[in-house]
Structure formats: C-alpha cells, structure tokens
Amino acid sequence: MNLTRREFVSASLAIGASSLVHLPALAFTQSKMTIQQVMDMILKSVPGAPFSQTVDTIKSGDPTQPVTGIVTTMFATVDVIKKAASLKANFIIAHEPTFYNHTDSTDWIENDSVVKAKKELLNKNKIVVWRFHDYIHTMRPDGVLTGVLNSLGWQSYYNADNPSMINIPATTVREVVTLAKANLGISSLRVVGDLSQRCERVGLLPGAPGGRRQISFLQQEKPDLLLCGEVAEWETSEYIRDAHLLGQKRALIVLGHAFSEEPGMKWMASWLQPQVKNIVVTHVPSSEPFIWV
Amino acid sequence: MNLTRREFVSASLAIGASSLVHLPALAFTQSKMTIQQVMDMILKSVPGAPFSQTVDTIKSGDPTQPVTGIVTTMFATVDVIKKAASLKANFIIAHEPTFYNHTDSTDWIENDSVVKAKKELLNKNKIVVWRFHDYIHTMRPDGVLTGVLNSLGWQSYYNADNPSMINIPATTVREVVTLAKANLGISSLRVVGDLSQRCERVGLLPGAPGGRRQISFLQQEKPDLLLCGEVAEWETSEYIRDAHLLGQKRALIVLGHAFSEEPGMKWMASWLQPQVKNIVVTHVPSSEPFIWV
Numbered sequence: 001m002n003l004t005r006r007e008f009v010s011a012s013l014a015i016g017a018s019s020l021v022h023l024p025a026l027a028f029t030q031s032k033m034t035i036q037q038v039m040d041m042i043l044k045s046v047p048g049a050p051f052s053q054t055v056d057t058i059k060s061g062d063p064t065q066p067v068t069g070i071v072t073t074m075f076a077t078v079d080v081i082k083k084a085a086s087l088k089a090n091f092i093i094a095h096e097p098t099f100y101n102h103t104d105s106t107d108w109i110e111n112d113s114v115v116k117a118k119k120e121l122l123n124k125n126k127i128v129v130w131r132f133h134d135y136i137h138t139m140r141p142d143g144v145l146t147g148v149l150n151s152l153g154w155q156s157y158y159n160a161d162n163p164s165m166i167n168i169p170a171t172t173v174r175e176v177v178t179l180a181k182a183n184l185g186i187s188s189l190r191v192v193g194d195l196s197q198r199c200e201r202v203g204l205l206p207g208a209p210g211g212r213r214q215i216s217f218l219q220q221e222k223p224d225l226l227l228c229g230e231v232a233e234w235e236t237s238e239y240i241r242d243a244h245l246l247g248q249k250r251a252l253i254v255l256g257h258a259f260s261e262e263p264g265m266k267w268m269a270s271w272l273q274p275q276v277k278n279i280v281v282t283h284v285p286s287s288e289p290f291i292w293v
Numbered sequence: 294m295n296l297t298r299r300e301f302v303s304a305s306l307a308i309g310a311s312s313l314v315h316l317p318a319l320a321f322t323q324s325k326m327t328i329q330q331v332m333d334m335i336l337k338s339v340p341g342a343p344f345s346q347t348v349d350t351i352k353s354g355d356p357t358q359p360v361t362g363i364v365t366t367m368f369a370t371v372d373v374i375k376k377a378a379s380l381k382a383n384f385i386i387a388h389e390p391t392f393y394n395h396t397d398s399t400d401w402i403e404n405d406s407v408v409k410a411k412k413e414l415l416n417k418n419k420i421v422v423w424r425f426h427d428y429i430h431t432m433r434p435d436g437v438l439t440g441v442l443n444s445l446g447w448q449s450y451y452n453a454d455n456p457s458m459i460n461i462p463a464t465t466v467r468e469v470v471t472l473a474k475a476n477l478g479i480s481s482l483r484v485v486g487d488l489s490q491r492c493e494r495v496g497l498l499p500g501a502p503g504g505r506r507q508i509s510f511l512q513q514e515k516p517d518l519l520l521c522g523e524v525a526e527w528e529t530s531e532y533i534r535d536a537h538l539l540g541q542k543r544a545l546i547v548l549g550h551a552f553s554e555e556p557g558m559k560w561m562a563s564w565l566q567p568q569v570k571n572i573v574v575t576h577v578p579s580s581e582p583f584i585w586v
Binding site (some may be wrong): 096195248254 | 508
C-alpha cells in the first residue's frame with residue numbers, strides 16, 4: 001500500500017489514537033533510511049533490476065549516509081545541486097549524465113576546471129547523484145512516457161501493446177505544437193514539415209534514442225507526426241524533410257531533449273513520495289540551457 | 294593554371310585569332326570529361342587521397358558518364374536533386390549523407406518508401422551523388438573552415454598553426470550572433486551563456502564533431518566563445534551551461550549543422566569552377582529543414 005503523506009496522516013487518524021504511539025518510531029526509522037536503501041527500494045519496481053550493465057550508477061557521494069531529502073531532475077546542473085543543498089536534500093536522482101558524456105567517464109577531462117568545480121560543489125554538500133535512465137525506461141509503463149502522456153493530457157490514449165504510438169482526435173501539427181509548448185513549459189521548438197498538416201497517428205519518442213531507432217520506427221509505424229526530444233541533424237530531420245518533399249504526410253516536432261523527458265522525472269517524484277513518506281521528494285526542473293535568438 | 298571561364302575567354306582573345314581554332318576542340322574535350330575524371334582531379338588537391346577508409350563514396354549513379362554540370366551542396370535533398378536536374382547537372386557533390394545515416398547504408402531501410410522514391414528520382418535523372426566530407430576536411434586549409442571564415446569576413450584571422458582558434462577584435466556574443474545570422478543566412482539559432490559577454494578568443498568547430506572533441510577543445514583552448522554546428526544536448530551545451538553557472542566566461546553559439554558548413558560547399562564551387570572550365574559548377578544551398586516556432 002503506497003500512501004502519500006497526506007493519506008498517511010488521514011489513515012492514521014482513522015485508525016484511532018491508540019495507533020498514533022507508533023508514529024514517532026516509524027518516522028524515526030524512516031529518517032534513518034539510507035540513500036542506498038532508497039535506491040534498493042526503487043529498484044524493486046524495475047523489472048530485472050539491478051542490471052549488471054547500466055549507466056545508472058552513482059556519480060558522486062556516499063550512499064550509505066541517511067537520506068535527508070530527495071530531488072528528481074533531468075540534469076544535475078550546478079544550479080540544481082545548489083537548489084538541492086538549499087532544500088537540505090542530499091540525494092539527486094538525475095535522468096541524464098552529470099559529467100557531459102553518456103557513461104560519465106571523467107578520465108579524459110579529470111583536470112578540467114568545470115569538472116573539478118562541480119565535483120567540489122557536490123563533495124562540499126555531501127550530495128549523492130544517481131543516474132536513473134535505463135531503469136525508468138525499463139519500468140512498465142516506461143516512467144518517462146507516463147510522465148509525458150500525463151503532462152500532455154494524453155494518458156487515456158496509452159496503448160500498452162504499442163506504447164510509442166498513440167491515436168489522438170484529428171488535429172493539426174500547429175495545435176500539437178501549441179499544446180506541447182503550454183503543457184511542457186517550452187518557449188521555442190523546431191518543426192519539420194507543414195504546420196497545417198492534419199495528424200492523428202502520433203509517435204512519441206522522448207529523449208534521443210538515435211537516428212536509426214527513430215527512422216526504423218517511422219518506417220514501421222508510419223505516424224503522420226513524430227514528437228521527439230532531439231535529432232542528429234543528418235538523420236531523422238533530413239528523412240522527414242525528404243518524406244515531406246516527396247509528398248508524404250509526415251511531420252516532426254523536436255521538443256528539445258530536456259523538455260521531452262522532464263515530465264518523466266516529475267512523475268517519478270510523485271511516484272516516489274508516498275514510498276519514502278517523511279522524506280521530502282522535490283522535482284527541480286533543470287530546463288534547457290538554450291537562449292533562442 | 295586555373296582560370297575562371299571569364300578569364301579563359303579573355304586569355305584566348307589575348308592570344309589572338311590564330312589560337313581560336315583550337316577552342317572548339319578543347320571545349321569538346323572538356324565536355325567529354327567523365328564524372329570519375331572530375332573526382333580524380335579533385336582528389337589531387339587532397340593530401341593522402343584517395344583514402345581506403347572513408348564515407349566519401351558514390352551514393353548513386355554511374356561515374357563513367359560524361360559530366361554535364363556540377364552542383365555542390367550540404368545535403369542532396371529531394372529539392373536539391375530536382376534543382377540539379379533542372380540545371381542539367383548530373384553530378385552532385387554533397388557534404389553530408391544522402392540516406393540519413395553516416396555511412397549511407399540502406400540495408401536496414403531498403404524497402405522504405407522515402408529511400409525508394411529518392412533512389413528512383415536519382416536514377417531517373419541519371420544523377421551521381423558523391424559525398425565530400427572527409428576529403429574537404431583534410432584539405433589544408435580545411436575547405437569548410439575556409440568557407441566559413443570567408444563568409445564571416447574573418448579570413449584575415451586564420452591561424453595555420455591552430456586553425457580552429459581565432460582571435461577577433463573584442464566584441465560581444467550578441468554581436469557575433471548578429472554577424473553569423475547576417476553572413477550565414479541564419480534566421481534563428483541557439484546560444485548558451487550570456488549574450489552580453491565580451492569575447493575575443495573564438496573557437497570554430499563547424500558541423501558535429503562530437504561532444505568529446507568539442508569539450509576536449511574547450512578544455513585545451515579555453516575560448517570565451519565557441520561557434521559550432523550541432524551539439525548532443527547532454528554533452529557540450531551542458532558543459533557550457535555549468536561553466537557559465539560556475540562563473541566562467543564561456544559561451545556557445547549553436548549555428549545549426551547545415552548553416553555551419555554550407556559556406557564550405559559554396560567555397561568548393563568557386564574553387565572547382567576554374568578547374569573544370571566549361572562545365573558549370575553551381576552551389577545550391579540545401580539550408581536546414583527546421584521551422585522555428
């Protein structure tokens with residue numbers, strides 16, 4: 001039984017005063033929970049976890065320390081780390097790398113001033129950063145997809161047999177752009193194709209799964225619109241450009257990598273909170289770093 | 294001796310009427326030049342060419358046919374192919390892939406409707422597409438860099454000892470954005486950092502050489518501004534975001550992959566024209582496929 005903190009208090013009150021004597025002891029136990037114990041608990045919801053091969057490793061800090069607060073985010077940026085410290089949270093769960101490459105290897109930039117300063121900031125605040133990428137995508141439904149569908153108000157269109165394809169009531173690419181900007185907090189984005197094109201078979205591939213996966217998906221499912229996080233500009237965007245020039249009804253919305261998956265980490269905070277009860281879980285959006293000029 | 298067509302005519306006239314009888318024969322010889330002969334001639338200017346391992350292979354058509362006209366471009370899009378056909382040009386030299394992946398392999402999408410239609414369009418017009426990526430970057434100076442420096446009016450800042458780093462008169466990131474948009478034909482682009490930041494040590498990495506190369510370069514050269522074509526959004530843009538948040542004077546302009554290298558293929562047309570004399574070389578910009586909303 002997973003209860004939110006509010007539900008937990010209500011349930012306790014319903015049970016009656018006699019049960020309340022147990023609350024301080026429970027709260028004490030909870031506050032002694034270590035970061036590793038939180039991680040182990042989370043992994044019980046991931047089929048096949050823990051994985052022997054994964055990028056979802058600890059990037060900084062000591063997970064045997066008691067958890068004081070949890071932050072979920074897309075990128076553990078310098079700002080997100082400072083925000084976590086101000087929240088007295090010593091555990092950041094980040095979907096993407098901390099040190100600017102997929103495996104977070106720093107041997108090639110060990111003496112770099114940015115890497116060194118970021119490590120010092122993390123150490124000073126005794127913050128553990130754990131990447132949660134492969135695991136959240138392995139959850140069923142994929143936690144990122146759940147978050148994106150929830151944020152877009154499209155959760156009723158989810159199809160467990162083909163999660164990346166949904167059918168929406170017929171609309172236009174322009175209308176989907178308007179919805180995505182409003183609901184995902186996006187100021188600017190890029191489109192390939194025709195904004196006035198009708199669409200109802202929509203592909204959803206948040207993040208950057210790579211051109212081959214995106215294009216194979218396009219070939220197989222033939223969505224009239226694909227929403228993705230990021231493209232390599234010699235791959236999927238050129239494929240859609242040519243498809244459109246050849247007269248096919250195909251369009252692409254490039255949401256931005258961070259915006260396309262942030263709802264997943266927001267969803268994770270709401271999913272995790274009831275499981276850690278008196279430990280506060282806060283979603284801190286890292287947004288994207290770009291100024292669009 | 295490389296002459297433009299105009300110079301060729303002038304030189305002939307200077308030699309006098311007696312020489313003119315040879316012109317038709319020469320013109321005939323030139324028009325019989327095959328595409329393969331043009332390729333072989335071009336490769337004489339590339340140190341170490343031909344390479345045994347390269348993506349710069351023929352992507353379509355028969356190079357033994359006589360060349361009727363040449364088009365240089367970034368991407369041999371459906372529109373660029375149609376434009377070449379309308380120009381009676383049967384040889385497209387493209388910097389980037391034709392079939393949406395770095396090696397142009399199509400075994401995984403052989404029956405794809407876009408790939409099939411594009412191949413049919415090329416075959417119908419008997420057009421040879423040759424990729425010219427590794428070779429132009431191997432020229433000294435790198436032909437793409439030459440084109441970019443020329444287009445930006447920065448050719449006098451070229452430093453053969455460290456070609457990707459230039460020193461410009463102190464200015465602001467905003468001023469460089471304005472210059473790049475005006476001179477490279479860019480409507481919109483993305484910046485990381487502070488538009489009002491002063492800059493004079495500028496890094497130039499057109500295209501998408503990858504995050505490790507970009508970040509290693511940033512670590513080694515410490516430019517206060519990097520101009521690049523494209524980033525993976527979990528790599529270089531996050532590095533610059535953190536550097537900026539840590540108080541370092543670092544900024545990034547993401548020009549867009551196509552816009553960042555198009556000047557190289559424009560330069561190539563002007564470089565190639567005098568060498569093929571009566572074969573018309575036309576640069577057809579493929580631009581980028583994005584609508585910025």
